[in-house]
Amino acid sequence: MNQRYAPLSLFVLASFIVGCSQSKQTDSASSSPAGKPKIALIMKSLANEFFSTMADGATKHQQANSDQYELIVNGIKDERDISRQVALVQEMVANDVDAIVIAPADSQALIPALRRAAKSGIVVVNIDNRLDADMLAKEDLRIPFVGPDNKAGAKAVGEFLAGKLSKGDGVAILEGLQTSENGQARKAGFEEAMAEAGMKIVDSQSAQWEMTKANEVASSSLSEHPEIKAILAANDNMAMGAIAAAKSVGRSEDLLIVGFDNIAAAQDAIRDGKLLATVDQHADQLAVFGVETALKLIGDRNATVENVETPVDLVTVQSLLAQ
Amino acid sequence: MNISVNTKHLRSILLQYGGLLTALAILIAFFSLQTDSFFQIGTARLIANQIPELTLVAIGMTLVLMIGQIDLSVGSVMALSGAVLGVLMAKYDWPLWAAIFGSLLTGAACGWTTGAISVWFRIPSFIVSLGMLEVARGATRRVLNSNTLTIGSDVAVISEPIGGLGLSPAFLLAILAVLAVQFVLSKTVMGRYCIAIGTNLAAARMSGIRTAPYSIGVFTLSGLLCGLAGLAPASLMEAADPGAGIGIELSAIAACVIGGTSLMGGRGNVISTLLGVLVIAVLQTGLSRMSVEDANKQIITGVVIIIAVLIDTARRRWERAST
CATH class of the missing domain: 3.40.50.2300 (Response regulator)
Incomplete structure (x- = not known):
């Protein structure tokens, strides 16, 4: 220089x-x-x-x-x-x-x-x-801690999803960053809801909260485990990635996807029938x-x-x- | 054309790309043995439709590295281009082609700015592009108001697989870009000048090459390619993501280096870069198929990058010894 x-x-x-x-x-x-x-x-x-x-x-x-x-x-x-x-x-x-x-x-x-x-x-x-x-x-x-119960929120959306599935169906979880507390809480909530409803968690991987990463992980997951009937994403960004993945493996019609956070794009996706549900924490x-x-x-x-x-x-x- | 010329040609191709093709073949063989779903045409299509983003960014990066510079802003510029596309289409109802034009212009303008400031004021491009990384990311958030913006299905056509081929326009575009840039590098004066600038800037200038416009031109082209790259995720998700492309600069640099591009400038090959991109993509897809734990994925990715470079270095040494 x-x-x-x-x-x-x-x-x-x-x-x-x-x-x-x-x-x-x-x-x-x-x-x-x-x-x-x-x-x-x-x-x-x-x-x-x-x-x-x-x-x-x-x-x-x-x-x-x-x-x-x-x-x-x-x-x-x-x-x-x-x-x-x-x-x-x-x-x-x-x-x-x-x-x-x-x-x-x-x-x-x-x-x-x-x-x-x-x-x-x-x-x-x-x-x-x-x-x-x-x-x-x-x-x-x-x-004092002021905040939402992430686990309860994840459990609620998981239970709603379970109502649309039948017992024994395979599901996959897209986890957030594994080091984050709320990511862990949401995963635990998903797991609890799925266990109680008798669903089988076939795959659970982190997509680090990111859309592109989630697309890649979810499309791999869906290819390797075609029995997956639903994807539970720990945030809406990853749910958006899962929607794109469902499309690229030709599962847009039957795959159910839920997210978390209630961002504007997720609301659009719910209205279009691409996303089943999300959780509003009233940010x-x-x-x-x-x-x-x-x-x-x-x-x-x-x-x-x-x-x-x-x-x-x-x-x-x-x-x-x-x- | 006689046979001896043909075999000589084939031999030089094998020498050039043999190391990388071997690495790729080993990875594919490994994942095919480890998982049920990997060795299928569907996997190839999925990967093909996921790599345009990284491929386009990495092509630009190869050029920039070849002239002995670096551009760290590629991920942010990509996000900004995608954001511009999204806003033009969703908020101002521009048709797709016009919005694409706007987003390419955005990318090129960012690249030009980085190049011009770095060349004219002789500030290392590392610093200028680091600044641009921040500016473009901030601008992306300004434009999108920090929210993910739903664009709508009009934009999907770019990543929608065409007919029986199963390949998306984005992928075909990326391959076209690889071939075009490789042609420019190996067959045109501009390509020779780029190599000269990267090998020895002072000598290039002394021999009468107008180095400044060529260098700025390379940055502009890299920006333009980032603009193109930004189209891929926006179209795949049908949304503009303010967090798109974070960290992609490192993957792009990794792809270039795996492909044998020198960080010191003067040596690079876009087809090798494409092979580098494939190594990274195959690895990511394969590891996701195997549901490898996130922490281990990172370790394995790092190790494979180093091994791929080692294989390529050995190949080059052998090539030098045999000629």
Whole structure:
């Protein structure tokens, strides 16, 4: 590299790194009147529709209640960028926020950073992906969890699917990232529903939450095990991939597919009869519940710390038509 | 044409592609023995209809590597092109051909920008394309609002297998692109210049080759091919995915290197790259058929990439010794 350009490329690199923190502040922090609490919402990847919907829900809630609190929304670049999320927690502590509402990218790795935040008097609320309960108990930390029961949601959609199958039918599961808590919970929910209904799980593989990957895995699975009557995908993106796979192996007509998350494209697919059902975790409400819990704890530091279970609903063609 | 010329020609083809074909044959034989469904024409069709995305990206990558540069932005550019296609069709009701034009233009513009900045300001393409990786991914999310967008069945024709052949237009397009680019590389002045630029940039310039427009041209062509690549998943899923193509740059580089393209520039062959793509695709499909656990899949993929390169290196050494 030409020496002359070394500083320039350093500058490019530096601005690139700065650009990685996607931060937006809905209300100017400096003009904060005393007494109006600042709440930081730390999300996983805002490139994921689920989390962007969640963040939008919280932003709308703040706009409607702008006299009550300020909101700072932060996200990380990709779901596995754990160290960036830890850095965000530290930044928010330095920023003197009153509460942190976090969807942790990892159920364990974030705990030390959150412990330091809690020790410095910041209210911490855990949403979406549940922090490891054993580790929290060991650290003697009481962090309320506000979120859906992923396992119950997966079980519900699994039971709905089982109603359309007959006993002993073969099914396949498309798992999410095997390291993620909610991925494991959904898989467990699927398995429980299938076991109770007497279905046979012929194949279960991870497609890492991705559409293209799911297409490849599902088309292999369907070719190797033609007896598969249904596919349970741990998120809607993978369900979309399974729909494409069904088409490429000529099983569009008879293969049943269910997903999870209720993204807009999944609703379209349900209306078109390509997807049987999905699960709505009410992403838009999830962060709002978290913020409300945080506000309650800021208002009364001695309030009892309780977990809040947010609703999970089955989305089918009937429920979409009823809307 | 007499027979001796023919056998000589055949021998040189065997020398050139023998290593890769052997590796491919070993993989196919292994998976055919391990699973019931692998050794079937249907599997070949499935793979053929899944590889256009990686093939098109890898062709462009081969060219870029050949001139001694690198383009890390290919996955994001691919996603952006797909997003543009989706929005033009779903939101503005453009006909397919016009939307394709728009998405190709998007890809070419991204490639041109990366190339022009890198060449004119003499910034390593590694850095510029890293920046473009972020910019294009961000733009993709802007365009799609971070949501998966259903395009509708109008776009399906690109990946719909044609008649009795069972091959999709996307696949035929990818093969056509391989042949066209291989022709340009081995039979035209531009191909010779690319090799010269990659082998020794200063010497090429000194001998009167206008290196800048050729280099920028290669980046533009790579961007255009990414635009084409973006059509494949969008058409397969009938949706534009803001997360499309994440990490595909590494698979593309792997395919090039398996195919014997030098990372230092000056050496590359698009047909070998296609064989490299096939090695990766056969491996992925086979491992999915065997329901190999996700963690093991990663380990095996890495090992096979290294072994394939070893086989190819041995082949080249033998070739040099025998001539």
